[in-house]
Amino acid sequence: MLKKLLPLLALVAMPALAKPVLTVYTYDSFSADWGPGPAVKKAFEAECGCELKFVALEDGVSLLNRLRMEGKNSKADVVLGLDNNLLEAAAQSKLFAKSNVPASAVSVPGGWDNDTFVPYDYGYFAFVYDKNKLANPPKSLKELVEGPQKWRVIYEDPRTSTPGLGLLLWMQKVYGDQAPEAWQKLAAKTVTVTKGWSEAYGLFLKGESDLVLSYTTSPAYHMTEEKKDNYAAASFAEGHYLQVEVAARTATSKQPELAEKFLKFMVFSWLPERHPYRQLDVSGDQGHPAGRV
Structure with missing residues (x-):
């Protein structure tokens, strides 16, 4: 009888041993093989003991549109790739939760004062x-x-x-x-x-x-x-339009603590060491955020 029960007990224990999955909606050039996504995935998974899953869409506006369509049924834990021009619409959707990342931790042109959306690139x-x-x-x-x-x-x-x-x-x-x-x-x-x-x-x-x-x-x-x-x-006489890209955790996330950990990882652990094509000040130090080139 014991021999028959052991396989059943093993099956029951398997879900408990499975790694938690953090689902991040982002744009396709972030998650592409040539983008920063694979390196982010490898580095974060080494820290979190979890599986990081990217769901890629064409671009940032598509991300917000997708989340609006899915509403409370969305599987997204984090959305990475919105920007400063979408903040008002994103906030009005009430689909995002506070980040618990202090706004004072990052500095972007014009300043930053938002407790939900976290800049990771500009x-x-x-x-x-x-x-x-x-x-x-x-x-x-x-x-x-x-x-x-x-x-x-x-x-x-x-x-x-x-x-x-x-x-x-x-x-x-x-x-x-x-x-x-x-x-x-x-x-x-x-x-x-x-x-x-x-x-x-x-x-x-x-x-x-x-x-x-x-x-x-x-x-x-x-x-x-x-x-x-x-x-x-091309350098334009009128000047150039600023984009600040942000990430945020969703209000319906089934992994809220892991989502918060990912936001902090992006700002404090991964970004200051990689991708020198754009700059983001992190606590006064020059960081090198990921994103489109």
Whole structure:
């Protein structure tokens, strides 16, 4: 009888021995093999004794849309990839819980005062080009939009992508009431509008456009990782629009303590040591956050 019971007892004990799973919704370029996701997963799992599971979507706006659709039934414990332009909408959704990460622990341009959303990265939007193919890039947003040059441009959809939303607000800031007319002019130079950053940048690298909406730090990635110095970010006279990317734990998380631990890990343990393409001050020290290049 004892021999028959032992296998049954082992089956009963198995769930208790299983590692807890932390589910993180993020954008596809974060979790991609070439992105920071695999390194984050390896480092955090070594600390937490858990399994870190990424669920990847096209971009930040898609993350919020997905969470809204799922509501209280969402399996997400953490959402990583929203940004400062989505904070109000995200807060109004009431789908997120306080982080328990002190806002004073991180410093971003303009300051930070939010007890729910935790900055892990910031950068400035820019149109990136290949110096070998484009000798005279636009020197302002207005020149890009209004200039006679027939530049081919790719950018992201503001309904699904945080860079796309950033461009929408950037255009509004520069053009004000004349923004609709400016968009019509830009449309004449537009090759395509993509759902997310990865698709847009990939098309640019394949030669489908002269310029692509990305970040001022994109050329640094190519120089550091690929030893290529032919990519540059066009410097615009109007200045560049700031993006602060944030992470937050969900109010419905089944692993709230683990979710909080992950947020603190991202800010204090992992980010200060890796990815020098963008900068984030962590308790006064220069950190190197992950994210799109």
